[in-house]
Amino acid sequence: MKLILIKGIVAACTCATLMAAAAQTPASADFALRLPLTTTGDGLHVVEFPEAVYRASQTRALTDLRIFNSRDEALPIAYVSAPAPLAPVSPAVDLRLARLPVETEARESLLRTLALRVERDRERAVVEIGPASPPVTATPVIGGYLIDARPLKDLKGALVLAFASDAPDYAGRVEILGSDDLVFWRPIVAGPLARTRSLGEVVERNRFDIARPPAFIRVAWRSNDVPSIERAQFVEHVAPSVTLPRATLAATLSDDRRSLYVDVPEALPITRLFVKVPEVNRVLRAQVYRHDAAPSRAHRPIVGPRRTQENWQSIGTIEAFRVLRDGVEVEGAPLAIAFRFSRLRFDFSAPLDGDPPTIEAEWRPLRAIFAARAPGPYVLAIGYRETLAGPMLDAPAILAADDPAGARLPIALVDERAGAAVGPAQQRAQRTASEARWSRYLLWGVLAAAVIGLAWMAWRMSLQMRQSHPPATDGDAL
Structure with a gap:
């Protein structure tokens, strides 16, 4: 018993x-914001969170984010980094090419005929080259190539030496020399130059990286074989750029008009802050502080109510302006941010005599993958403070090794307009x-x-x- x-x-x-x-x-009804998700079916999907998700979240790490199916079951998710941006394709610039003979005297004579006028300015020589290259009969044996690189001032990219369509196979090492006056030459880069058809298709290696090329470039080699170069091109290296979204933050001006208090969603992954001055030809200087919501224990009162102390920490100084320069409107540089916070304070050097500036936050959207499991439809829910993190996925084990960001996964679309926002x-x-x-x-x-x-x-x-x-x-x- x-x-x-x-x-x-x-x-x-x-x-x-x-x-x-x-x-x-x-459950999904316990969250402050619910946004419908549109998927292409079951299985892994990737979703990018809109601004409304960060504003509704009540935790900095988005631990109160869930994705539910129609049975109100929380689906496992995993946060992934954004895919690397793709560099824009830069068009190739055709450069003027002249053949140089092997003999030194003939080469110097040809250079004198090409350099019709040489003038020296503060930065580099200005040289005019003849309108056409010398005929092939004038150079029975090619000993190098001369390239007019004056259009490439201060650029960074790759020099491409294009072989002729009927050029024979070639493999050798070439030197790229540079000069500003066609007299004094200095080495720039050296490397292999090759063309082969042994594998059935034409395979070429003909690119040389050059930063800030001089006015003239000469291609030279030491072997007896001569590469049959038909034209020279330059492809500029353009860094990949990503246009990040911006969010306008709510701001309140103090009574003395010296401080501007800004409310910031804690979960918003801010990268830079912009101060937009409303009037043209106006300059504002401000010290920026962030609010620390966790006061020190040493300053907590023993008796009486415990109030959140105004603990502000300086994060930098910003100079905001909006001026006209040569008829073009120029604005001040933004302030880079590397941490999260809930409030900001801008202390200006003098009281504001007009409309306060607008504070914009540039933020980087976060992405997550989730395993869609029927039945649908699916709902993204956010905004519930008293909860721990939901079910998680092991992203490195699930995603392909060559796709750590899930760029090849189908995209789940978030419908912000149909979201049911719930008041307190x-x-x-x-x-x-x-x-x-x-x-x-x-x-x-x-x-x-x-x-x-x-x-x-x-x-x-x-x-x-x-x-x-x-x-x-x-x-x-x-």
Whole structure:
């Protein structure tokens, strides 16, 4: 009987623990914002979060973000980095090419005929080259190539030496020399130059990286074989650029018009701050502070209410302006940000005499992958402070090794217009209603039964101890 009772109490406590965990698992209705997701079917998808997600989140790390299916089941997700931006394709610039003979005297004579006029300015020589290259008969043996690189001033890219369509195979090492006056030459780069058809298709290696090329470039080699170069081109290296979205932050001007307080969504991954001056030809200087919401324990009062202290930390200085320069409007540089915060304060050097500036935050969207599991439709829910992180995926184990960002996965679209935003009062009402479900009553019933069982066991044990150890009498003592 005692063993059966102990087993029943253990089972009751286990059920109580499981029911408590189930009661603390939030449903989609408990979140402040719900946005429909459109997928292409089941399986892995990637989703990029819009601005509304960060504004509704109540945690900096987006731990209150969930993706639910129609059964209100939270699907496992994993955050991934954005794919690397693709560099724009830069058009190739054709350069003028002239053949140089092998003999030194003939080469110098040809250079003199090409350099019709040479003038020296502050930066480099200005040289005019003849309109056409010398005929092939004038150079029976080619000993190099001369390239007019004056259009490439201060550029960075690759010099491409294009072989003729009927050029024979070639493999050798060439030197790229540079000069500003066609007299003094300096080495720029050296490397292999090759063309082969041994594999069935034409394979060429003819690119040489050059930064800030001089006015003239000469291609030279030491071998007896001559590469048949038909034209020279230059392809500029253009760094990949990404246009990040911007969010306008809510700001409040102080009574003395010297400070501007800005509310910042904690989860918004800000990279730079822009101060937009409303009037032209106006300059503003400000010291920027971020608010630390966690005050030090040493300054907490022992008696009295605990209030959040105004703890501000300086993060930099910004000079915002909007001026006209040569008829073009120029604005000040932004302030780079590398951490999260909830509030900002701009202290200006003088009281503002006009409209306050607008604060814009440039932010980098985050991406996540999730395993869509039927039945749909799916909902992205955000905004629930009292919760831990939901089910997670192991992204490195699931994604392909050559696609760590999930760029080849189908994209799940977020419909911001159909999102059901819930206000604070309505959210509290929904939370109260969810707490009154039958599982809550069952939980309390199981806990009450467990307490009654423990009390009955204690009473039985005390009764058995009294029966096994009767009180001593006076006769027993003698």
